[in-house]
Amino acid sequence: MSGPFLLLHETDNVLVARQVAPEGLEVALEVGPVTLSRLIPLAHKIARHDIAEGAKILKYxxxxxxxxxxxxxxxxxxxxxxxxDYTPTHALQDADGVSAGVAQ
Amino acid sequence: MTDLTGYPRADGRKGIRNTVVVAYLVECAHFVASKIVTGFPDDDVQLIGFPGCFPNDYAANMMDRLCTHPNVGAVLFVSLGCESFDKVRASTAVSESGRPVKTLVIQKAGGTASTVEAGRDWVRGALGEIADIQRVPMGIDELIVGTVCGGSDGTSGISGNPAAGKAFDMLVQEGAACIFEETGELIGCEEIMADRAMTPELGQALRESVQKAERYYATLGYGSFAAGNAAGGLSTIEEKSLGAYVKSGDSPISGLIKPGDIPPRGGLYLMDVVPDGDVRFGFPNISDNAEIVEMIASGAHLSLFVTGRGSVVGSAISPVIKICANPETYRALSDDMDVNAGDIIEGVRSIEAVGQEIRDLVVATAAGAQTKSEAMGHREFILTYKSFAPIGPACLPAA
Incomplete structure (x- = not known):
């Protein structure tokens, strides 16, 4: 896959940002073009296609x-x-997962 | 291709360094021991120690293993005098290993100044004595290499750790023993990992070691997951786990060891670092260097340290090769990083190419080249309380 997102495995339902992807960027997914509703920092994930509530998230x-x-x-x-599915992720102040510490 | 040589030790192992270790046996002797070490800024004299005053079998075993590590040439123990650490037993273990050893007791030696003076005198003599040890040929199949990751982010699992895994595959192929660890960071990988075990019994032991870690962390309330991990793009412990797991490469798993157990031959080994029994003494490893120290106690000549957010640590006794997974971090901290695996993220180099660079750097470091942290004088060390039961018979099937 070209562009700022990386598909790590054929069966994955997420893509990984290999560079910062700005808000408003149009990304060509297999399901069609989407516009990023927010900035996606390096190494963060976006959905490859629509994912239902309760579905497993696959990476690697x-x-x-x-x-x-x-x-x-x-x-x-x-x-x-x-x-x-295991230990709950420790509660974070930056609940949306983007902190000032992330290089943008 | 480098022709490896090592310092021969009486137990048959060979060291890639010839260090004089000064070891404090309780925090109360830490300052005096460190004053002794600072007298040798240009020599390979390093500080280690155990801070606790109460006796602990794990700490005693770790100190034995560290003080008789092949990279260590001589040992000076510094005791306050009233702590519980069994210095006679420790000194006997080092003496029986054929190394020069001395114990100074501050309460008997006249206090700080005279102990520092006596310590420096002894270290000076020991440096002269071990300088005569001639290096002899050493094979890659005599090397033990550990791997840890710390300050992980989402890049660790897609660049640095897969590249370290490739290097491990090459080293295992060449006969080295390679150790990966932190069962608490393998939660969610236990079934995949068990399938790689050399025997079904070992597979079951691997599975149980991860289940133990899961119970342990559940009791503590949360897993090995820091705020920086989420900011870096990791959402769950199992996502972090898979990213960490890939640094083990693709080799079959030859055994399960605990800190201080030395791999009996080449191959890939998982180190179970989570204490046995009820939760006592708090977190299994309170920081990355606690993991590195356990690798060294199991004989690691050097360690691979994959970092995404950017750690700058090195280690006492065994050099640390730092592999930076994140290209932005590499640019910010390049003086501290040995390998730029961020090239994989930026599409400049393949995972295989970076893996080869890591493998070559392992051999060069074993041949005497200093790593970045080593050259800058990083000698971090931490040892705390833990307790372990011995490994079971299924853990080393080929032994």
Missing amino acids: GMPIGVATQEIAAGEHVHVHNIRS
Whole structure:
């Protein structure tokens, strides 16, 4: 996949940003073009296609958690809309997962 | 291709460094021990120690293993005098390993100034004594290499860790023993990992070690997941786990060891770092250097440290090769980083190419080249309380 997003495994339903992707950027997904509703920092994830609530999130072809709500294609996938199947992620001040510490 | 040589030790192992270690046996002796070390800014004299006053089998075993590590040539113990650490037993273990050893007791030696003076005198003599040890040929199949990751972000799992995994695959192929660890960071990978075990029994032991970690972290309330991990794009412990897991490469898993167990031969080993029994003494490893120290206690000649957010640490005893996964971090901290795996993120180099660079750097470092942190004098060290039961019979199937 070209552009700022990387598909790590064929079966994945998330893409990983290999560079900062600005808000408003149009991204060509397999399901069609989407416009990023927010800035996606390096190494953060977006949905490759629409993901149903309760669906497994796959990265490296392996499950990294479960969607806690419907996630639309191109939407940021992070602690606000997925949860661990194991130990809960420690509560963070920056609940949407982007802190001032992220290089942008 | 470098022709490796090492310092021969009486137990048959070979060291890639010839360090004089000054070890404090309780925090109360820390300052005096560090004053002894600062007297040798241009020599390979390093500080380690255990801060606790109460006795602990794990700490005693770790100190034995560290003081008889092949990179260590001589040992000076610095005791306050009234702490519980069994200095006679420790000194005997070092002496039986064929190394020069001395114990100074501050309460008997006349206090700070005279202990520092006596310590420096002894270290000076030991440096002269071990300088005569001639290096002998050493094979890659005599190397033990550990890997840890710290300050992880979403790039660690897509560049630095896969590249470290490639380097591990090459080193295992060449006969080295490679150790990966932190079962608390492998939660969610246990089934995939068990499938790679050399025997079904070992696979079950690997699975159980991760289940133990899960219970342990559940009791503590949360896992090995820091705020910086989420800011860096990791959402869950299993996502972080998979990113960490890929640094083990693709080799079959030859065994499961605990800190201080030395791999009996080449191959890939998982180190179980989570204490056995009820939760005691708090977090399994309170910081990255606690993991590095455990690798070293299991004989690691050097460690690979993959970082995304950017750690600058090195280690006492065994050099640390720092692999920076994140290109932005690399640009910010390039003086501290040995390998720029950020090239993978930017599409400049492949995972295989960076893996080869890491493998070559392992051999060059073993041959005597200093890593960035080593050259800058980083000698971090931390050892705390833990408790372990011995490994079971299924853990080393080929032994």
